[in-house]
Amino acid sequence: MARPTPNGLAQAFQALRLHSSTTSRPVTRCLARQTRxxxxxxxxxxxxxxxxxxxxxxxxxxxxSNFSRRPARIVPASPSYFSGSPRFIDHVLKLxxxxxxxxxxPTVAAGDAPRMAWFKFAQFRDYVGEPVPMKKYKSxxxxxxRLNRIQxxxxxxxxxxxxxxxxxxxxxxxxxxxxRTVDENGRARAKGKRKESIAVVQLVEGEGEVLVNGKSLVxxxxxxxxxxxxxxxxxSTQRLDKYNAWITVRGGGVTGQAEAITLAIGRALLxxxxxxxxxxxxxxxxxxxxxxxxxxxxxxxxxxxxxTWVKR
Amino acid sequence: MIVxxxxxRQSRQLxxxxxxAPAYSRFLSTETPVETAVQTPAKESPAPAENPLxxxxxxSRESRKLKPRQQxxxxxxxxxxxxxxxxxxxxxxxxxxxxxxxxxxxxxxxEMLLAxxxxxxxxxxxxxxxxxxxxxxxxxxxHIISLDVTAxxxxxxxxxxxxxxxxxxxxxxxxxxxGQKRAVVHAAELAKGYHIFERWxxxxxTNGQQILGHCETxxxxxxxxxxxxxxxxxxxxxxxxxxxxxxxxxxxxxxxLHECGLNNVPTIGIIDTDADPTRVTYPIPANDDTLRxxxxxxxxxxxxxxxxxxxRLEMAAEGKTDYEPITARQLRLDPLTGLPPPGSELxxxxxx
Numbered sequence: 001m002a003r004p005t006p007n008g009l010a011q012a013f014q015a016l017r018l019h020s021s022t023t024s025r026p027v028t029r030c031l032a033r034q035t036r037x038x039x040x041x042x043x044x045x046x047x048x049x050x051x052x053x054x055x056x057x058x059x060x061x062x063x064x065s066n067f068s069r070r071p072a073r074i075v076p077a078s079p080s081y082f083s084g085s086p087r088f089i090d091h092v093l094k095l096x097x098x099x100x101x102x103x104x105x106p107t108v109a110a111g112d113a114p115r116m117a118w119f120k121f122a123q124f125r126d127y128v129g130e131p132v133p134m135k136k137y138k139s140x141x142x143x144x145x146r147l148n149r150i151q152x153x154x155x156x157x158x159x160x161x162x163x164x165x166x167x168x169x170x171x172x173x174x175x176x177x178x179x180r181t182v183d184e185n186g187r188a189r190a191k192g193k194r195k196e197s198i199a200v201v202q203l204v205e206g207e208g209e210v211l212v213n214g215k216s217l218v219x220x221x222x223x224x225x226x227x228x229x230x231x232x233x234x235x236s237t238q239r240l241d242k243y244n245a246w247i248t249v250r251g252g253g254v255t256g257q258a259e260a261i262t263l264a265i266g267r268a269l270l271x272x273x274x275x276x277x278x279x280x281x282x283x284x285x286x287x288x289x290x291x292x293x294x295x296x297x298x299x300x301x302x303x304x305x306x307x308t309w310v311k312r
Numbered sequence: 313m314i315v316x317x318x319x320x321r322q323s324r325q326l327x328x329x330x331x332x333a334p335a336y337s338r339f340l341s342t343e344t345p346v347e348t349a350v351q352t353p354a355k356e357s358p359a360p361a362e363n364p365l366x367x368x369x370x371x372s373r374e375s376r377k378l379k380p381r382q383q384x385x386x387x388x389x390x391x392x393x394x395x396x397x398x399x400x401x402x403x404x405x406x407x408x409x410x411x412x413x414x415x416x417x418x419x420x421x422x423e424m425l426l427a428x429x430x431x432x433x434x435x436x437x438x439x440x441x442x443x444x445x446x447x448x449x450x451x452x453x454x455h456i457i458s459l460d461v462t463a464x465x466x467x468x469x470x471x472x473x474x475x476x477x478x479x480x481x482x483x484x485x486x487x488x489x490x491g492q493k494r495a496v497v498h499a500a501e502l503a504k505g506y507h508i509f510e511r512w513x514x515x516x517x518t519n520g521q522q523i524l525g526h527c528e529t530x531x532x533x534x535x536x537x538x539x540x541x542x543x544x545x546x547x548x549x550x551x552x553x554x555x556x557x558x559x560x561x562x563x564x565x566x567x568x569l570h571e572c573g574l575n576n577v578p579t580i581g582i583i584d585t586d587a588d589p590t591r592v593t594y595p596i597p598a599n600d601d602t603l604r605x606x607x608x609x610x611x612x613x614x615x616x617x618x619x620x621x622x623x624r625l626e627m628a629a630e631g632k633t634d635y636e637p638i639t640a641r642q643l644r645l646d647p648l649t650g651l652p653p654p655g656s657e658l659x660x661x662x663x664x
Contacts, residue, residue, distance in 0.1 A: 068533050071542055072628075072637035073480050076552050077528035079497075079506050082484055084513045086527050093497060106384055130526070151380045 085130040088140075095143045098159055105156075107149040115173040116148055118166050180271055188271035192263030194289055197252030199260035203268035206244030208234075212261070213248055226258035233266040236283040237276055243269070263288065410604065411494050414502070414611020416619070417470035422459045425466075430598040430605040431457045433585030443585050446597035455585040457597050465596045466609060469580045470616035472594055473556065477503055477620025478627075479635040480534075481555030485610060486512060486568060489561045495607030496560065503617020504536075506554065517571040520551030527551070534628035534637060545643040553577060558613055560606045563587050582609060 078086035080093070119127055121137055144166055147159055182188045188203045210231065212220035221227045234240045245265060249257045266285035270277060280286045294303035301307055378386070405427075415424065425431065433439070433447065433455030446465075448458035476483060483505035487496040493509040500507035516523045529552055531542035557572050559565050562581035569591050572579045581592035582600040589595040599605050627634055645652055 067631050068535055068537065069539070070533055070637065071531045071539055071640055071643060072534040072633060073532055073635075074529055074546065074549070074552065074638060074643075075482060075532055076506060077530045079500050080508075081524065081527050081529075081552065082506050082508050082512075082516055082554065083510060084516060084523055084527070089510075106380060151384075153379065154381050154384065 085128075085132060088128050088130050088132050088136065091128065092136075092140055092143070095140065095147065095162065098162060099143055099146055102147070102150060102156060102159060105154055106151045108151055110145070110149060113145075113149045114152060116144070116163065117168050117172050118144055119168050123168055124166075179274075182271050188268040190264045190267035190271065192260045192265070192267060194259040194263060195252045195256030195292065197249055197256035197260040199247060199249040199257065199264040201261065201264035201268045202246045203265065203272065204244050204246075205242060205272070208241040209244045211246050221254060221258055223254065226254055230258040230261040231265065232262050232283065233269050233280060233285040236285070237269070237279055239269070243272070259289070407604070410607050410611055411498055414498070414608065414615055416615045417467055417474075417612055420463050420466060420612065422463055424608070425459050425462055425598075425605075428605040428608045429602040430462055430608070431459050432599045432602070433457050438586040440586055440588055442589050443583065443587070443597065446583070446589075446595075447585060457585065457599065462596065462598050465594070466598075466612060469558075469594050469596050470613055472578075472580065473503065473558070473613050473616040474620035474623075476556045477505075477617040478623045480624060480633070481635075482506065482552060483617055484508065484554035484557045485560075485614070486557060486565060487560035487606060487610060488512065488564055489606075491603045492560055492606055492610070495603075495610040499558075499610040499614030499617070502611075502614035504621045505614075505617055512565055512568040514567045514571075516551075517553055517575050517577070520553065524551040531638075531643065534633050535625065536628075542640070542643055549647045556580065558610070559592065560610055561600050562592055563600070566591075580613070582606060 076082075076086070078090050080086040080089035083089050118124075118141055121134060124137055124140075125132055144163060147163055150159065180190075186204050188201075190201050190203070192199045192201070210217045212230075217227055217230065221230060228235070231240065234243060234245075245268075247261055247264070249261055251257075252260070262285050266280050266283075270280065270286065277286070296303055299306075410428075431448070433443075436450055436453055436455055439447075439455055443455075446457055446461050448456045450456065473483060483500075483503050484507070485496045485500045485503070485505055486508040487493070488509060488511060496507045496509045499505070513523050529546055529549070531539045531546065533539055553575055554572075554577055557568065557577055557579045559568065559579060559581040562569055562579075562583065563586070569579060569581070571577075573591075578593040579591075580594045580596065581587075582598050582605075583589045583592065583595040584598070584600045587600070589597070596609060598609060624634060
C-alpha cells in the first residue's frame with residue numbers, strides 16, 4: 001500500500017537539489033568549452049567576448065559573409081524525420097492543416113464534385129519515394145476527396161495547387177466520349193463480348209441478309225433459341241428486313257457467340273438509329289453481361305466446390 | 313350455425329367498422345379541449361412589402377439566386393454582425409487554447425496543472441513504489457500526485473529543453489497515443505524540433521542506417537540556413553540521432569526509451585504513478601492519461617524550446633555559437649574511418 005508522504009515537499013526539494021547539481025554540470029562545461037572550440041581554432045575565429053577576462057581587448061568585427069557560409073550542424077530536412085516516412089507525413093500534415101483552415105467553406109455533394117484522377121497506389125508510392133502502406137494511402141485520399149468537395153467556385157488557390165500535385169499525369173476524365181457514327185459507306189461497325197466470345201458486326205441497310213463467319217445464320221446456329229437471341233436487337237425493333245449484317249465471331253461456345261452477336265448488333269443499330277436507345281435498353285440487348293467463368297482455386301475441386309469430406 | 317347467434321356475434325363488429333377510433337385527447341394534452349375565444353384578433357395584414365417576415369422570405373429567395381460566393385459572403389457578414397451580440401463570457405475553458413497558444417514555463421501555476429487534471433494518478437494497487445516521493449496522498453483508492461513536485465519537475469524539464477535548444481540540439485517530441493498528434497506536432501513546430509505521433513519504428517536509432525537511411529538530411533549554418541554545397545558530403549553518413557527525447561507516454565514507448573538508453577540520449581517523460589521513473593532521465597510526475605494534461609505539458613516544453621531557439625539565433629546573429637559547430641573539414645572526411653577520401657585535395661594536404 002502507498003504511504004502518503006507528509007514531507008513530500010521537502011523530498012521534492014531534495015530531489016530538485018540533487019538533480020539541479022547534475023544538470024548544472026554540463027551547462028558549465030559547455031560554457032567553458034565555448035572559449036576554445038575545435039571549429040574556432042581551425043577556422044581562426046576569435047574567442048567570444050562572453051568568456052574572456054575582464055581586461056580582454058574588444059573582439060574584431062565579425063565577418064558575416066564567412067560566418068554564414070560556415071557549416072554548423074547536420075540536421076534532418078523534415079520535422080518528421082524520425083517517423084521513417086517523412087515525406088508522406090509532411091504531405092498528410094499539410095493536407096490536414098489545409099482541411100482545418102478551410103473547413104468552413106461550403107461544400108457540394110460528393111457526386112457533384114469535379115472528378116479527379118488521384119495517384120494510384122503504386123504511382124503514389126513512386127511519387128513519395130517511401131513504402132507507404134495501403135491504409136495510410138487511403139486515409140490521405142480521403143482528405144484529398146474532402147478538399148475536392150469544396151464549392152468549385154470558391155476553392156482557394158493554395159488548395160487548388162496542392163490538389164493538383166496529387167493528380168496522376170494525363171487527366172483520364174478530360175477525354176470526352178465520342179459518339180461513333182456510320183462510316184462513309186453506310187456501315188456501322190460494332191463489337192460485342194459475352195463469356196469467351198468476341199463478335200464484330202458490320203451493319204448496313206439492306207434486305208435482312210445475315211452472314212456469320214461466311215455461313216448463313218441457320219448453318220452457324222443449330223438451335224432456334226440461339227438464332228433468335230443473335231438477332232434479338234433487330235427482331236425486337238422490327239427491323240429484321242431493313243438491315244444486312246456481316247458478322248465475324250470468335251471464341252467461346254454457341255451460346256456465348258450468339259449473345260456476343262446480340263450485343264454487337266445492338267450497338268451497331270444504335271449508330272444507325274440513336275433514337276432506339278430506350279427500346280434497345282428495355283429489350284436488354286445493349287446491357288453488357290460482364291460475367292466470366294470464375295477461376296478454379298487450389299484446394300477446391302472447381303471454383304468453389306470443396307472435395308468431399310472423408311473421415312480417414 | 314344458428315343465424316341469430318351469428319347476427320349477435322358479428323353485428324357489433326359490423327357496427328364498429330364505421331366508427332372512428334376513440335382518441336383520448338385528454339391524455340395527450342394538458343389543455344382543456346374547451347374552445348376559447350381568440351384573444352388577439354388577427355390584424356389586417358399590411359402591404360406585403362412592409363411585412364418583416366415577407367422581407368425575410370424575399371431575401372432568402374433572392375439569396376437562392378445568388379452565386380455561392382456571394383451567398384457565402386452574405387452569411388459571413390451576418391455571422392460577423394451577430395457574433396458581437398450577447399453577453400461576453402470572461403473566463404471560459406477552450407480546449408483549443410492549450411493547443412494553439414500554450415503557456416510559457418514561467419506561467420506554470422498549480423491551478424493550471426490542477427485544472428488540466430495532471431494530479432490524478434492510478435489506482436493504488438497499480439503503483440510503482442519508486443514514485444512514492446511524488447505522491448501526495450490517496451483519494452478514493454487513487455493516488456494523487458503532488459502538484460508542487462510536478463510544477464518543479466516540469467520547470468526543470470523546460471529548462472533542459474531550453475538549454476538543449478539553445479545549443480542546437482535535436483529535440484524529438486514523441487506522443488504516440490491517440491489524440492496527442494496535434495499537441496506533439498505543434499510543440500515540435502514551436503521548438504523547431506521533430507515529432508513522432510505514430511509508432512516508433514524499433515531500431516530507428518540502433519539500426520538507423522537501415523530505417524532512416526533514405527530520409528533526407530541537410531547541412532545548415534549557425535543561422536539555420538541550408539548550405540547546398542555540402543549536400544555531396546552527406547552520402548553514407550550515419551543517420552541523425554536526437555539529442556533529447558520527450559516522451560508523453562513512456563509506458564507505450566518502452567523500445568524508444570531502451571534505444572535512447574543504449575545511445576546515451578537523455579529523455580524527458582511524463583511519469584504516472586504506475587510508470588518506472590528510472591526509465592527516463594528527467595521524469596515529470598503527472599497524469600499521462602489526460603489529453604489536456606499531456607498537451608499542456610507538451611505545449612510548455614515546446615514554448616521552452618522556442619525560447620532556446622530564439623536565444624541561439626540571436627547569438628548566431630552576433631556571430632557566436634553556444635555549441636561546437638561541425639567544420640567543413642569534418643564533413644569532407646569519411647564518416648566511418650575518419651580519413652580523407654582517396655584522391656582528394658585533403659589527402660594530399662595530409663601527406664604533405
